[in-house]
Amino acid sequence: MFICHVQYIVKRHIHLSKCFYSSSIIKPLNVAFFGSDLFSMHILEHLYKLFINDKSRIKNLEVVTTVSSSNTVMHGAEKLQLITHTWSNIDSLISKSSVQFDLGILASFGQLLPKKLIESFPLGIINVHPSLLPRWRGSSPLIYTIASGDKIGGVSIMDIRPKHFDIGSILMQQSFPLSTNITMSELLKMTASIGCSLLTTVLEDPIKARQNAQEQSLSGVTYAHKLNKYAFYIDWCNHTIEDIDRLYRALNGIANLRTSFRQKPVRLKLLTLINDQNVIDNLNVISLQPGTAIYNKSLECICIRCKNGWIGFQKLAYRKLMYARDFQNGYISKTDRFVFDSIHNPLFDHIYDRRLPS
Template sequence: MFIFYVRWTTSRHLRFPKCSHSTSIVKPLNVAFFGSDIFSMHILEHLYKLFANGKSPIKHLEVVTTISTSNTVMHGAEKLKLTTHIWPNTDALLSKSSVQFDIGILASFGQLLPKKLIECFPLGIINVHPSLLPRWRGSSPLIYTIASGDQIGGVSIMDIRPKHFDIGPILMQQSFPLSNNIKMLELLETTANVGCSLLNTVLEDPIKARQNSQEQSSLDVAYAHKLNKHAFYIDWFNQTVEDIERLYRALNDIANLRTSFRQKPVRLKLLTLIHDQNIIDNLNVISSQPGTAIYNRTLECVCIRCKNGWIGFQKIAYRKSMYARDFQNGYISKIDRFIFDSIHNPLFDHIYDRRLPS
């Protein structure tokens, strides 16, 4: 169970373009939702429940999403029988829809919105972002939150600004402590639930929420850059046991961590932390070279040396997936010194300089 802390902020000197945001909108609201992934779908399902409730602040709901075979929102909107528009063709949304939309709600959409589109919504477009902005602006805030070892997570409801991601004024924020073993999907569900709760408050009076908003600080800005395949690789020379364990919790719900052996890819499964000091001492006697792999019968895992110690994996996928004992018999035992390649991980280029003090 998480304990939530609500942070309310106000500003007296906000300026908005003339005619951008109406002060005379009458509820219930006509809403256009922009999203594409699992986090988006959590928010859309909540909005749909509000829409289906006759006494809710939402009178009409339509969806804007992108074309993709794995698009969670596309399939979800079809099941909910919601009118769906494909980005970037929004002409039907703006000119052919049966209603005039009051507000846009965006969650993990991944597309820059033009000024012309934003100004078509009298109450603008707001974004549900799963981090405490300005920390972890960008496309992968949940992953960076875990991989960086943040002890506090949160959600921000912000105003969308054209041609930029995650720079608009904050309407509401809520923070909560993170457990030391939280995984990505668990954090995703928590932030989605918090985001839905914040949306309830904002939609009760979106004009007041905007009047009480505050510009983001220009200090402590951190970016959660889009992932590439190298983000899943382990740099045995430069990453610590703690780095690798956090990376595993951040990414394993998406795909396995990776290394390579003789330039061929290896996937690492079922991470095991090694706490027995006797085992660690024995491993240190054998080797201190990062990347060295040694099978341990007691733990039934392949122990691999990293920057500051040893970390284990119970399953290895090299050509085919196998348990650690089979990997020992098939590969490690046949080589005098089995050493995995150390591959640079660009994710940590951004994390090391932006990690918060403990």
Template sequence: QHKHQLHSFWFLYGALVDLLEVVTLSNSVPVQKYAEQHELRVHNWPDVDFSGQFDVGVVVSFGCLLKEHVISRFPYGILNIHPSLLPRWRGPAPVFHTVLHGDALTGVSIMQIRPKRFDVGPILSQELYPVPEKITAEELGASLAVLGAQLLIDTLRNLPERIANKREQSKEGATFAPKVNSSMSCLVWEEQTCAEIDQLYRALGYRIPLRTMWMGRPIKLLDFVGRSQPCMSKLSYTCVQMCVDTPSNYYIQLLLSCNRC
């Protein structure tokens, strides 16, 4: 997804961007491969010498706090493309938490980064994005990557004006989006509604199979057909395909209802 932003820069060569170089944390990331294919110079962090030749820096999901002496080398600072409406969902996994919590509205924020803390800098641009029903975190991330690339280009075209009119983030409504881990994939049927389980599957299922216990055995939930409401009952059901975690890994399909649905 980060290639969308880099691809946008590539098309601006000679018009808005005179010099573009890439900094990565790993040699194997898709951004580095894209940069090498287009003959862009690549640096591996932290072995970077900017030498005062750049006007502005841009980071996307970089994951490292930058110190003040690095930020100050860029006359316009360093911008961050963040896939949420800050201050909601600060942190490393905003798209996951947007889907997990059933947010109806999200978006992209362009902010100036500050040292010592992530995602707290002033906002230069924001674009709203209504969250489609039944979208997965993977699909939402791809859509926000395209939106973020477009918003970044618009911000760079009007950068002095955007910086002059930047606004500090509100102290109200701030939420944190912690990293995704495997413990989040465990279902507790007695405590979760069908809607909550569906949101968890769409947020996490493409990366980590959801897990639960079935007849005393651990199972993985490989696929959700979706919720339905049969005429004979007011309960909501969800149909899932399960993989029983045994050496033979056999599969079953069940129609399930949660106690809180």
């Protein structure tokens, strides 16, 4: 069990007109929720429980989401039988909805909201962001938190402002220690749970929470940039065992790690950390060239040389998915020296420069 440290922000710093966040707003609130992915869905399910079971906080709940066949919130809202508005048809939310919304709540929405929309909510729009802002602003904070080897994670409830992502004042934050082997799915559930708890507190008195908000620090700002296809590739010449392990855990449940052979992609599955020194010594005798792939029968995996050692994978997909032994028989055994290509990974351009000191 980890010990959570809750930081209640106490400095008032709001640059908005007195009439904007009106003290005349009386609970229960009419709430519009903005979201699209699995993290969003955890927050929406929590709001739905408040809406159904605690009418003192939420009177009406409607959803705004993007159009996508893989949109978790779209499908979830349908199951919950909530009224859903399609982004970016803002007029349907502002003028055609049956209720006047008091507060907007956003979680992992991925869209910039225009000033016109934000100001249509008397209490504004707040965001549940799974990082300790200003660290890891942007679309992929959970991935960068794990891939960078952060020792501390967190969740922030912040104010949404137009034209920029994640720059608004902080209403509440909570930090917690991260285990050295945490995976993406574990961190997502943890931050979603904490986000729901913080959100419940904010909803008890959203006006007071805003009045006690504090502007984000100008120091310690880092960005979790949107990933491109090369963010999944391993650079055998420059990535360490630790880098590859963190990237594997950061992408857990999202995508497989990738490498390249003869300019064709290879997906790597079921990572194995090699701890047997005898195995390592034997591999080092054969080759120290990064990218070299050698099948180890005792581990039943393909061992691949990286910058500072060897790391294994039990399954690989090259043209088709196969176990390590089949990859050995079909490809490695037919060449004198089997070497995967090193592909530059832009995700690590940011991580190395912004990694927190131990």
